[in-house]
Amino acid sequence: MNIETPVLIVGGGPVGLGLALDLGWRGVGCLLVDELERDGYRTHPRANLINSRTMEFCRRWGVAARVKEVGTPPGYPHTAMYLTGMRGHLIARIERPAHGGGKAIAFTPEPPQRCNQIWFDPVLRERAEGFSSVALRYRWRFDSFAQDEAGVTSEVTDLAKGETHTIRSQFLAACCGGRSPIRRLLGIAASEGEVLGAPMSVYFRAKNLWDYHDKGKGVLHFIVGPTGVWATLNSLNGGDLWRVTLHGGAKAHGAPESVDHKDILKRIVGCEFPYELISISPWVRRKLVTAAYRHGRVFLAGDCAHQNTPTGGYGMNTGMGDAVDLGWKLAAALKGWGGPALLDSYDAERRPVALRNVEEATRNFQLRSFAAIPELMEASAAGEAQRRKLGDEILANTGRELLSDGIAMGYRYEGSPVVCADGSAPPPSSVTEYVQTSFPGARAPHAILRDGRSTLDCFGKSFVLLRLGRDAPAVSPIEQAAGRRAVPLATVSLDEPEACAIYERKLVLVRPDGHVAWRGDALPQADPLIAQATGWI
Ligand SMILES: Cc1cc2nc3c(=O)[nH]c(=O)nc-3n(C[C@H](O)[C@H](O)[C@H](O)COP(=O)(O)OP(=O)(O)OC[C@H]3O[C@@H](n4cnc5c(N)ncnc54)[C@H](O)[C@@H]3O)c2cc1C
Numbered sequence: 183m184n185i186e187t188p189v190l191i192v193g194g195g196p197v198g199l200g201l202a203l204d205l206g207w208r209g210v211g212c213l214l215v216d217e218l219e220r221d222g223y224r225t226h227p228r229a230n231l232i233n234s235r236t237m238e239f240c241r242r243w244g245v246a247a248r249v250k251e252v253g254t255p256p257g258y259p260h261t262a263m264y265l266t267g268m269r270g271h272l273i274a275r276i277e278r279p280a281h282g283g284g285k286a287i288a289f290t291p292e293p294p295q296r297c298n299q300i301w302f303d304p305v306l307r308e309r310a311e312g313f314s315s316v317a318l319r320y321r322w323r324f325d326s327f328a329q330d331e332a333g334v335t336s337e338v339t340d341l342a343k344g345e346t347h348t349i350r351s352q353f354l355a356a357c358c359g360g361r362s363p364i365r366r367l368l369g370i371a372a373s374e375g376e377v378l379g380a381p382m383s384v385y386f387r388a389k390n391l392w393d394y395h396d397k398g399k400g401v402l403h404f405i406v407g408p409t410g411v412w413a414t415l416n417s418l419n420g421g422d423l424w425r426v427t428l429h430g431g432a433k434a435h436g437a438p439e440s441v442d443h444k445d446i447l448k449r450i451v452g453c454e455f456p457y458e459l460i461s462i463s464p465w466v467r468r469k470l471v472t473a474a475y476r477h478g479r480v481f482l483a484g485d486c487a488h489q490n491t492p493t494g495g496y497g498m499n500t501g502m503g504d505a506v507d508l509g510w511k512l513a514a515a516l517k518g519w520g521g522p523a524l525l526d527s528y529d530a531e532r533r534p535v536a537l538r539n540v541e542e543a544t545r546n547f548q549l550r551s552f553a554a555i556p557e558l559m560e561a562s563a564a565g566e567a568q569r570r571k572l573g574d575e576i577l578a579n580t581g582r583e584l585l586s587d588g589i590a591m592g593y594r595y596e597g598s599p600v601v602c603a604d605g606s607a608p609p610p611s612s613v614t615e616y617v618q619t620s621f622p623g624a625r626a627p628h629a630i631l632r633d634g635r636s637t638l639d640c641f642g643k644s645f646v647l648l649r650l651g652r653d654a655p656a657v658s659p660i661e662q663a664a665g666r667r668a669v670p671l672a673t674v675s676l677d678e679p680e681a682c683a684i685y686e687r688k689l690v691l692v693r694p695d696g697h698v699a700w701r702g703d704a705l706p707q708a709d710p711l712i713a714q715a716t717g718w719i
Pocket of ligand 1: 484486494
């Protein structure tokens with residue numbers, strides 16, 4: 183059968199689903215294929231942390247409430263602990279009261295949530311398949327592609343029926359994860375990147391595990407030995423589902439089928455407790471950012487483009503940022519108002535974000551090991567002194583992976599060909615701190631409006647030209663310039679003092695992905711502004 187679709191998405195993980203959802207939300211047609219059954223590998227838990235920026239995307243798509251509903255319950259603490267065992271010595275405790283919605287955060291209407299991919303991916307899928315322009319096909323394997331001036335021709339196999347299909351699309355989005363066949367077909371070396379480790383996940387069910395120790399409820403428990411963290415106990419649902427990551431993997435613990443999980447769980451918790459083993463799965467920690475995200479009409483996103491160790495929870499969140507950056511640009515190209523530089527800007531904007539996040543995740547991981555501290559496990563004054571010293575170091579250095587608002591929210595597309603620099607000095611950038619700014623390329627700030635909405639609720643479907651303050655200039659020249667190029671643009675006038683202050687200028691042009699394209703106090707040359715922001719110059 184020959185099939186035509188504007189965008190073929192290969193991969194129904196969170197990134198492919200996020201892209202399908204974003205395109206569907208924009209009324210753009212796409213076909214997503216995944217070789218797995220609908221839920222496939224997602225029966226074994228991977229990402230838990232949905233950071234604030236991803237939650238803001240979910241809010242835009244209308245699924246934020248659902249993510250909160252199916253994720254960790256709001257009252258459950260997002261506390262992280264470093265300890266020698268659940269009944270052992272506590273080394274450091276990091277509370278995160280603003281995570282999960284317990285306490286409001288000034289810079290976002292959407293606090294970080296914990297919602298494992300087991301539940302998160304289906305939320306995206308259900309929303310994506312609600313759009314008539316989106317088709318999802320499971321048990322369809324992508325086999326090959328060839329591209330020409332006008333489009334991409336791909337071959338796929340319907341595994342259930344044993345039939346092959348030829349799909350003709352304008353664009354091909356490779357969201358097929360770390361083992362992407364598209365990377366291979368593009369000739370991107372399989373050995374690209376660095377292997378940092380080969381851990382093992384032990385997934386199990388245990389009711390009221392917190393009753394078996396004295397440390398209280400938490401989500402992340404780093405189990406420390408004399409030379410570093412050897413296991414991590416992770417709450418998946420704030421209830422009965424848990425995962426242990428064994429950092430030594432098969433090398434230290436044997437093949438999955440021979441892992442002595444009973445002994446390991448006893449060592450971690452400090453006593454025997456009733457549990458049901460669900461699965462044991464090995465995986466590979468990598469450090470990888472592929473050399474180019476765009477190859478003609480083929481775009482790489484998510485784990486296909488970059489991979490990092492989950493220390494910090496950046497992988498999927500970085501991929502969701504890719505999906506959102508790519509979605510509106512593909513829509514603009516297909517609708518005819520996006521110019522050639524707009525598609526090029528995907529690489530220019532997203533690769534630097536991945537390079538930063540992958541580096542930071544690697545740093546976090548490397549800090550998990552340290553020079554041997556022989557007294558660390560001792561119930562002695564010397565042991566206590568060493569634990570206090572290590573705890574201080576963790577709070578000063580390592581702890582930042584758990585409070586990385588700057589990574590989640592602070593990435594800026596400065597230097598992008600479609601961002602109009604204003605000559606002002608870039609604000610400082612930090613891993614932990616995020617300070618809202620309207621600096622060109624930054625995420626447009628959140629402020630609460632008189633009607634209770636967030637400024638963020640104004641963005642998404644079109645460019646939005648914000649007029650801030652009663653003396654903001656009239657903007658009809660910009661509206662007319664957008665009209666001449668058929669660029670969707672809405673003008674929104676705000677006079678709330680908080681919004682005016684936080685946006686720093688009287689006029690701010692916000693892109694459909696919610697990033698600032700331009701800002702100023704006076705009217706610019708309207709035609710060049712619109713042409714640059716949409717990739718025509
Ligand atoms: C233990 C662990 C914990 C993690 N924790 C976090 C966290 O807290 N926060 C975070 O942000 N990230 C985390 N991550 C990373 C996160 O899981 C990944 O970054 C994320 O799943 C990548 O999504 P993706 O859609 O790019 O790729 P994937 O989820 O890998 O999806 C790719 C899809 O492509 C399909 N596919 C591949 N080849 C083909 C083909 N030929 N034809 C059709 N379909 C194909 C696959 O079947 C798969 O469904 C964690 C990862 C691990 C292993």
